[in-house]
Amino acid sequence: MEYTEKSNNIVKGSRLFWLAGIGFTFFIAILGLGLSKLPGFDxxxxxxxxxxxxxxxxxxSGYPExxxxxxxxxxxxxLRFAIILYGLKLNIDIIFHQGLPLLVRGIGSVAFAILVMYALSKxxxxxxxxxxxxxxxxxxxGAAAIAAISTIVKSREEDTAISVGIIALMGTLFSxxxxVLLPWLPLSDTEYGTWAGISLHEIAxxxxxxxxxxxxxxxxxxLAKLGRVFLLVPLCFFFMYRMKKRSPEKHEDAAKVEFPWFLIGFIVMSLIGSYILGGVIPVSSRVLDDISNLSTFILTMAMVGLGLNISFHALRDRALRPxxxxxxxxxxxxxxxxxxx
Structure with missing residues (x-):
């Protein structure tokens, strides 16, 4: 009886610390949200x-173990739940009916970025x-693609967090x-929009x-950017194929690539956002904005969890060349x- 009571107390204690850990990432995410409202950080x-x-x-100071x-x-x-919710931002119907030419351009952007990064990193x-x-x-x-691919190629959490931080910084500088260049560019409004959509990093x-x-x-x-977001789905399956093909047969069990079920959720949510919400089920744009903000905040909590595993030593030694x-x-x-x- 006494042993059972002690076991129950241990379980309750572990659950409390588990909740406290999640609450800790929630608190820092709130601080990050507040910091992002300040000049410069906005x-x-x-x-x-x-x-x-x-x-x-x-x-x-670190955090308690x-x-x-x-x-x-x-x-x-x-992190996976945030990626699933992120699917609501992808309107497949609009892409197929209005954005096919931009989708082709997007394929070029994705292939170019990955291949050139590979060559330069070598x-x-x-x-x-x-x-x-x-x-x-x-x-x-940007961050959503990094988060999705990192789970498939089994990148370290530290690598994922470093990459998200770099992509956010560089994407902001470029945008x-x-x-700044806009008034002096010889581009029409739609040409400028196409340029931004096929070359910048994140939707934001x-x-x-x-x-x-x-x-x-x-x-x-x-629209151009959403075409590139759509390409996240086939790209994930491509990396799954590559990971399985590169795994030595004798280490097949150790190197087994788990199917990214969150990707199915991403596809389902994109279908719901494209054909059900606002169509079959009337939903105001405010509700969709709230869901979008929720997905961003959950992704921010996930990034906090990743960021708590980063050391300045790793940033200095491993991030400069990438x-x-x-x-x-x-x-x-x-x-x-x-x-x-």
């Missing part, structure tokens, strides 16, 4: 702001894992540069760069996209 967004707070906190299970839940389970002897994630993030849709970056050019430019930019490769890749992609719109 351009890099809540994800990068929250990761910055998490990294600094890790270096200054008992909270690890809850923090890992945020960095793994909540030449610079950059970290292969971070370089791959940055290539995918640059080509597809600001686009808006595309919106930031496209809005100053007007509603038509913003609509085209977002950052250089990504910068060159982004510049070349931007220039080529400019001359092909």
């Amino acid at each position: 351009h890099i967004g809540p994800l990068a702001s929250a990761i910055l707070i998490a990294v600094v906190f890790r270096q200054v 008992k909270l690890r299970s809850g923090i890992e839940f945020s960095s793994k389970r909540l 030449w610079l002897k950059a970290d292969a894992s971070i370089s791959l994630l940055l290539g995918v993030g640059t080509g597809v849709c 600001i540069l686009y808006t 970056h595309v919106a930031l760069a496209g809005a100053p050019a007007g509603q038509d430019a913003l609509a085209v930019a977002l 950052l250089a490769a990504m910068t060159v890749t982004s510049v070349i992609l931007s220039v080529l996209a400019f001359f092909t719109v």
Whole structure:
């Protein structure tokens, strides 16, 4: 009887620490959201702001080991849930009816970013894992693409967090540069929107760069970007195939690639957002915005969990060369996209 009571107390205690770990990532995500409202930080967004707070906190004091299970839940389970909700942002119907030419351009952007990042990382002897994630993030849709692919290629949490932080920073810098150059560019509104949509990193970056050019430019930019988001699905299956093919047969069990079930959720949610919400089931744009904000916040909590595993030593030793490769890749992609719109 006494043994059973002690066991129950241990289970209850572990559950409390698990909840405390999740609450800890929630708290830092709130701080990141608040920080992203301040001048300067408002351009890099809540994800990068929250990761910055998490990294600094890790270096200054660290966190109690008992909270690890809850923090890992945020960095793994909540990450997959956020990707599933992210599917609501993808309107497949619009892409197939209006955005097929832009989808073709998007295929070029994705292939170019990944291949050039691969070549440059080899030449610079950059970290292969971070370089791959940055290539995918640059080509597809930033943090969401990095998070999705990282689970398939089994990247370390540290690599994922570093890549998300870099993609947020560089995407912000490029989107600001686009808006600065806008008055002097020999492009129409729709051409400018196409350029931004097929070359910038995240949906938020595309919106930031496209809005100053007007509603038509913003609509085209977002349509082009959604085409690249759509490509996340076949790209995930491609990497699954590559991972299985590269796994030695004698180590097949150890290197088995788990099917990314969250990707099915992503597809289902995109179908719901495309054909049910607002169609079969009337839903206001405000509700859809609230769901979008929720998915962003959950993704921010997941990024906090990842950021708490980053060390400044790793950033200094492993991130600089991939950052250089990504910068060159982004510049070349931007220039080529400019001359092909």
